Amino acid sequence: MIGLGLIGGSLLRAASTVGRQVWGATASEADATAAAADGFDAATDLEAALCRAAERDALVVLAVPLTEVDDVLRTVAECAPRCLLTDVTSVKSAVLAAVRTFAPRTRFVGGHPMAGTTESGWRAGNAALFGGAAWVVCVEEDTDLPAWADVARLALDVGAHVVPLPAAAHDEAVARISHLPHLLAAVLASVGAQGGPLAMALAAGSYTDGTRVASTRPDLVRAMTEGNREALLPVLDEALGRLGAMRGSLASTGGLAASITAGYEGTQAFARVREGTPTGVRVSLGASDAREGLRALGERGGRITAITDDDTAIGEVA
């Protein structure tokens, strides 16, 4: 585990809990000391941790912010150039491009657990963080399926379900449902604070829910949103268009029926997807069209819930 913050630290704990042998390295003295004090094999020596991974053919997990990925990949290329590698950052195309540039001989499969809190650092982590969460494990045209299955099994082992997707489809979706929410929360927190102590005194559930993620460490929000620029720009334009349409109709006719109803219907569509009865799906990872089968499942909103010993992925889709 490279990086022992909220996600890396939670994954180190969770993987250890299910009996995997784990060790970690982090540039943060504080996180390394705290993890070691909690009984984990953790240090600040990145090279030593990677050399050990190379020797034992271990799965290396990059759990550092996107802004640090290039540097870490250079060290991976030196110490463990052919390792099985995954990551947990919230932007997948950028990491894939960085791996192709800096560590092209690794067996890389990108990943992203859709879990987190507004906290950060080792102390914020917990082994149960991934229970019930979606974990995107990327399937590109050239993804090595045995490597994919190894990464997917880690996600399944720690309680997540796996959503197989190409990096580009992941990035477009998270721009909508993760990066835009962070930016709207920042807008709301800024506009709310302009109302001073009076506005803060009246703030209730709609404000606290709407601003919650704006208390995330700003450099982490910057890393994910700036790193997903290409997918985020058109989504921001959609949001601006809808907010501008509200402004226009409130100022002209005074009516907001269409905008508010569209939002309400969006929440109902979300509830239907969440509450729908899923259909079972099986994908044999040895089949020649396995990659297409996995990607089609993910793109329809489906998930993998288990992988059998004979490499059949068991899934479901609503």
Add this chain to the structure above:
Amino acid sequence: MIGLGLIGGSLLRAASTVGRQVWGATASEADATAAAADGFDAATDLEAALCRAAERDALVVLAVPLTEVDDVLRTVAECAPRCLLTDVTSVKSAVLAAVRTFAPRTRFVGGHPMAGTTESGWRAGNAALFGGAAWVVCVEEDTDLPAWADVARLALDVGAHVVPLPAAAHDEAVARISHLPHLLAAVLASVGAQGGPLAMALAAGSYTDGTRVASTRPDLVRAMTEGNREALLPVLDEALGRLGAMRGSLASTGGLAASITAGYEGTQAFARVREGTPTGVRVSLGASDAREGLRALGERGGRITAITDDDTAIGEVA
């Protein structure tokens, strides 16, 4: 109690729990039947309920959506023209203007409990809804202070604290911390749903928190936002300006530091206000400058937590 939905129904229960004699009327057969089945004195005959209030000099609470206020006020003017009257709607200037037009002889003191859920109707209510909530009780230039104290005592009795404010200051603040959150949630729910089942499958905490209030009944959200048009338009412009600035800097320099940091600092300012150690304040309601004292307290983010038998309001401000 006129109206027995989420707020009116919760207030009927809460006021009854603290020993007040209560009765209610609602245009909704379903709510009247459900409230009566729960043992409350509730019916659909608005005129009868208001005549009884006039006979007994009761406090009348308007708990109907803003769009129904004018009609109910016409009946108030017929049946209980000089009653002590308050309301619980989320827009205060519009209701004040309606009272001046349709029921000008009532002793009116506007009110707004900052509490609610995304549910509606009698069945959604509960007596504990107002515990710990802010409840704005309006103080205008000509507010009758004994009437104000009677309305404030109802809010205090059911567990809320009272924020004394002029209607205009209330409307500006709730545009920021309640109406804008509803519109941003609608934008997010619409943009998210455009991502289809895949986006819905990946949605986690930032999305569910950010869209929660968009599942409120659309006519209720319309009533509050459209009814607060004058105060909401400049706040919407602020939000559009900030979101547009994000779009611009992401497209040009690719950097979002300023916007994201501003949002983060907004959340920290909110936390400081919430966690600050308050200073005690007393306002004698018999004093000639009592209205100014109350309004100044509210405008600084302060609150009234008790009113003594000799009409001294006990409060605090951070």
